[in-house]
Amino acid sequence: xxxxxxxxxxxxxxxxxxxxxxxxxxxSITMYVWCIMLLGMIALIELVNxxxxxxxxxxxxxxxxxxxxxxxxxLICTVRMPIKWRSGIGKSFVQLCFLVIxxxxxxxxxxxxxxxYYVKGVYxxxxxxxxxxxxxxLFDAIGQDLNTIVFRDTFHMVEHATQYQxxxxxxxxxxxxxxxxxxxxxxxxIYTKNIYLKVAFFLLGFLSGSRTLILGLFVxxxxxxxxxxxxxxxxxxxxxxxxxxxxxFLAVAITAIAVAFVTNMDTILRKVMEVxxxxxxxxxxxxxxxxxxxxxxLTSIPAITMKNDLLSNLFGYGPGxxxxxxxxxxxxxxxSDKWSIECDYVNQLWSYGYVGFVVYYxxxxxxxxxxxxxxxxxxxxxxxxxxxxxxYNITFNWVLFLIISVFLLEKSKVNIFKLxxxxxxxx
Numbered sequence: 001x002x003x004x005x006x007x008x009x010x011x012x013x014x015x016x017x018x019x020x021x022x023x024x025x026x027x028s029i030t031m032y033v034w035c036i037m038l039l040g041m042i043a044l045i046e047l048v049n050x051x052x053x054x055x056x057x058x059x060x061x062x063x064x065x066x067x068x069x070x071x072x073x074x075l076i077c078t079v080r081m082p083i084k085w086r087s088g089i090g091k092s093f094v095q096l097c098f099l100v101i102x103x104x105x106x107x108x109x110x111x112x113x114x115x116x117y118y119v120k121g122v123y124x125x126x127x128x129x130x131x132x133x134x135x136x137x138l139f140d141a142i143g144q145d146l147n148t149i150v151f152r153d154t155f156h157m158v159e160h161a162t163q164y165q166x167x168x169x170x171x172x173x174x175x176x177x178x179x180x181x182x183x184x185x186x187x188x189x190i191y192t193k194n195i196y197l198k199v200a201f202f203l204l205g206f207l208s209g210s211r212t213l214i215l216g217l218f219v220x221x222x223x224x225x226x227x228x229x230x231x232x233x234x235x236x237x238x239x240x241x242x243x244x245x246x247x248x249f250l251a252v253a254i255t256a257i258a259v260a261f262v263t264n265m266d267t268i269l270r271k272v273m274e275v276x277x278x279x280x281x282x283x284x285x286x287x288x289x290x291x292x293x294x295x296x297x298l299t300s301i302p303a304i305t306m307k308n309d310l311l312s313n314l315f316g317y318g319p320g321x322x323x324x325x326x327x328x329x330x331x332x333x334x335x336s337d338k339w340s341i342e343c344d345y346v347n348q349l350w351s352y353g354y355v356g357f358v359v360y361y362x363x364x365x366x367x368x369x370x371x372x373x374x375x376x377x378x379x380x381x382x383x384x385x386x387x388x389x390x391x392y393n394i395t396f397n398w399v400l401f402l403i404i405s406v407f408l409l410e411k412s413k414v415n416i417f418k419l420x421x422x423x424x425x426x427x
Contacts, residue, residue: 004046008114011039016121019398020129020184021174023147025157032397033095040098043105053104060107060407062363067100069315069356076311077318085321085338092319095397103404112412115405119416122402126188127197129173133181133204136162140169147172171208179342182213183394186384187402190220190377191417216388223380231376294391297326297346304329304350316353325350344389367407374415378406 018024018031026034047053074093077086106115132146139146147161163170163178170178173185185208189201205217305313307329317324323339326332333339341347349357371378385403388394395403406416 005114007042008111009117011035011042012114012117013121013124015039015401016118016123017125017128018121019401020122020125020180020396022180022396023151023158023161023174023176033091036095036098036102036397036401040101043101047101047105053108060363060367060411062359062366063103063404063407065359066356066363067096069352069359070096070319072315073318073352073356076315077321080311081318081321081324085317085324087338088320089318096319099401103408106405107408107411109412112408113414115409116414116416116419118405119402119409120419122184122398123188123191126184126191126201129181129184130188130197130201130204133171133173133185133208134200136169136171136173137207147176165209168209170210171204178208178210179212179392179394180396181208182210182216182388182392183385183396183399185213186216186220186388187381189217190224190381190384212388212391212394215391216384219387220380220384223383224377227376227379294343296332297341297343300326300330301346301349312353314353314355316349316351316356319351322347322350340393342393343391344393344395347393364403367410371406371410374410374413375417377417381406 015035019035022030022032024031074089074096077089106112136146139149145162151157151161152159158176161176163172163176171181172178173181175181185201185205189198189205192198192201202217202221205213208214304325308325312325316322320338320340322341323333323336326341327334327336327339341350345357348360352360368378368382371382385394385399409416
C-alpha cells in the first residue's frame with residue numbers, strides 16, 4: 001500500500017474514534033472540528049494535485065440538492081437573523097465546506113472504500129465509551145463524578161461535564177450530554193458480531209438512565225429478533241452444537257447471573273422499577289417537563305407554520321436556529337441563548353424549512369432502501385436511528401458523516417456488516 005492510502009486510512013480511523021468524543025477538545029475546539037478540517041485540507045490538496053474530480057454516473061444528485069438547501073438556509077440566517085442567532089454561523093459554514101470537500105474526494109470510485117476506516121473508528125469509539133460509561137456508573141456508586149474529575153477539574157476542557165436528571169446520573173460517556181451516547185451505543189450494539197459485547201452494550205443501555213438509548217436498543221433488538229426468525233437464523237443458532245468452551249461459559253454466566261440476582265434482588269428490582277417508570281411515556285408526558293416539552297415540539301408545528309412567513313416556511317431559519325420559532329413566535333424559552341430543538345425532525349424542519357426537510361429525508365430514505373438490498377441489518381440500524389431521532393436530536397456531525405459514509409460505501413457494494421480482513425489491510 002502506498003503512503004497516501006496509509007495517510008487516508010489513519011486519518012479516517014482517528015476521525016471515527018475521536019469525533020464521537022466532543023468532551024475532548026483542544027483550544028476549546030472539539031475533535032470533530034479538528035479532524036474534519038485536517039481531513040478536508042488533505043482532500044483539498046489531493047484534489048488540486050489531481051486536477052479536480054470527474055463526476056461519474058454514481059454522483060448522488062439528491063445529496064447535492066441537500067447541500068444546496070443548506071447553503072440557502074445559511075444565507076438566510078446570515079442576512080435575516082438577529083445577532084444572537086447568527087452566533088457561530090461562520091464557523092459552522094466553514095465546517096460544512098470542509099465536509100463537502102471530504103465528501104467530493106471520498107465519493108470517487110478509487111477512494112470510497114477508505115471510508116471503511118471511519119466506520120471502524122466509530123465502532124472502536126463505541127467500545128471505548130461503553131467501558132467509560134461503566135466507569136461512570138462505578139464512580140457514581142461511590143459518590144464521585146468521573147467526567148467532572150477528569151474533564152473539568154483536571155483538564156479544564158468543559159464547565160459542565162456530566163448530565164443528571166431528577167438527581168440521578170445519565171450516563172453520557174465522553175460527552176456532557178447523554179444524547180450523544182444514544183446513537184453511539186446503539187451503533188456499537190448493532191454492529192458488533194461478538195455476543196458478549198452485545199450483552200455489554202445492551203446492559204449499559206438499561207443502566208444508562210437515557211430513555212432514548214433504552215428504547216432505541218429495544219427497537220434494535222426487536223427488529224433483529226424478527227429478522228432472525230423470518231430468515232431461520234434463530235433456529236440455526238439454537239440447534240447449533242456448542243463447543244466445550246461455549247458450554248462452560250454459558251454455565252458460568254447463568255450461575256453468576258443467578259447469584260447476582262439473589263444477592264442483589266432489592267437493588268435490581270429498584271433499578272427495574274426506575275426503568276419502567278422512565279419508559280412510562282404516557283404518564284411522563286403529563287407529569288414530566290422534558291417529556292411534555294418534546295411532545296409540544298411536534299404538536300406546535302401547525303401553529304408555527306401558520307405564524308411563519310413564506311421564506312421561513314420554505315427554507316427555515318438556518319442551522320442551529322430551530323429554537324428561534326419557539327422563542328420568538330411561541331414565547332417558549334424566550335430569554336434563552338441560541339438553541340436547537342431536541343428532535344431530529346423538528347430541528348431539521350425549522351432549521352432548513354419544508355423544502356430542506358423534504359429534500360433531506362428523500363435523500364435519506366432513498367439511500368436506506370438501497371442499503372437494505374445489501375443487508376437486512378441496515379433495517380435495524382436506520383430504523384433505530386430514525387426512531388431515536390423522534391425522541392431526541394441524535395444526528396450529530398459525526399452521525400451525519402457516518403450515514404454519508406455508509407451511503408457512499410453502498411454505491412460500491414461495500415457492506416459494513418461484512419468486512420473481511422483483506423478490505424481492512426494496511427499493506
